[in-house]
Amino acid sequence: MGVGHGGTRLVVVRGNSASGKSSVAAGIRERFGRGVALVGQDNLRRIVLRESDLPGAANIGLIDTVARYALDAGYHVVVEGILYADRYGDMLAALIRDHRGVSHCYYLDIPIEDTLTRHATKADLAYRTRVTERELRTWYRERDLLPGRLETVIGADSALPDTIDRIMNDTGLAGLPAHDN
Template sequence: MPRTTAPGNGGTRLVVVRGNSASGKSSVAAGIRDRFGRGLALVGQDNLRRTVLRERDVPGGANIGLIDVVARYALDAGYHVVVEGILYADRYGDMLAGLLRDHRGVSRCYYLDIPIEETLTRHSSKTDPDYLARVTELELRSWYRERDLLPGGVETVVGADSTLAETIDRVMRDTGLAGLPPRID
């Protein structure tokens, strides 16, 4: 399928979920997909950067273009897309701005604004002991960026007072995904 400059169509939905480590981005993205069903692609920064490319998060990293290409490809194939990750504004902002500008359907961005202390609490509740041993409080603090919002006010800020279910409900409503059927094929 050839890449178009204007990905998707009037019926596709593009959702961007950003925030600090342990803010709940992956849980929100998985919840949206579970709620919607088939026909919604998850484009996870961690999967493409760490698993596919085994790349560190650096300015100009190859994963930035890969996230863009995968999201565009899925939109062109008729999938709704959720792009999720820390996606620092200074590194990923231009790519995200281009994707949002070019997408022909409904696009919405969400920033999970979770204070550092809540981030540490959420992180400590993870059940993978290997991950907890690898990712320390010191690392979480060094990665943390307070309100690292994209320019132009394009993001809906979701605070720590919004439960996982409430956040998923909000995204489903705001984007119109709640009223759309999943793919059958």
Template structure:
């Protein structure tokens, strides 16, 4: 098996996973706002729903595209936040290869929100009228963690600011300068 290295020893790779309405996109945006230029956000929803307009299923094209974009950005010297529901059984192999190939620090987080809170948060989202409670219930997977115990679980008791602060400190991004791009 050929090892393909990606990024540098200085690039940071952060993965934010969790169910719908768990705060992944808000956390990713907050990290980018706090860090500044030089941090790429690779969002599953944007690539799957907007760019490719495909359903989330095993073997779908967005899986490889997410990996490809993350690798490209890391090789270009960007820190990368990959965020999305990213079901373990659909995305786990791609993520494992990305982690194994990344030369710099990699940090994985699972944002855990109980289903009842998912429903309440979903009601405030722009797509609330497009997705029903039965659909949300069908999508919801309780603690859909990747194999290997590599993810840090952050519960719903952590505020948005606390979650961003924690990830900035854990990853070392808080101590790094934004890149002049």
């Protein structure tokens, strides 16, 4: 079952907590303009469904459905989140397989020490207080890559603008016009 069309772009940005996924996704959208749908795991799982991140949870199907709908509507899609490989890998592989356009996956590989430092600088004090170092260490999975070498690994040495530039160029989004709607 094909999804999207030959001109749509699907970008998956994965990594541990505080690795920069949301900032990268927002930067891609800002740089491109109208026509990029952000499908954020945290928004759909925590806000829309108020669900824990468990194997087989409803958010997995919701992420897939929203991404497919947006691609079919002609949007480029950025799916971003921790998206553990053992829980979300099958869904992501099927989405990539079914996408008629260009698909690219990225894993932001940030060491646990950098994760802890970045978490401490988050603007949301309530979140920083609620999510402790113990939880961050529990959630952390080193190099939790999808099977089949689907992902390009981007290390901690890549600055945010450089990461956004790379993804924009790799995917071809840099050369496409924004939607005018």
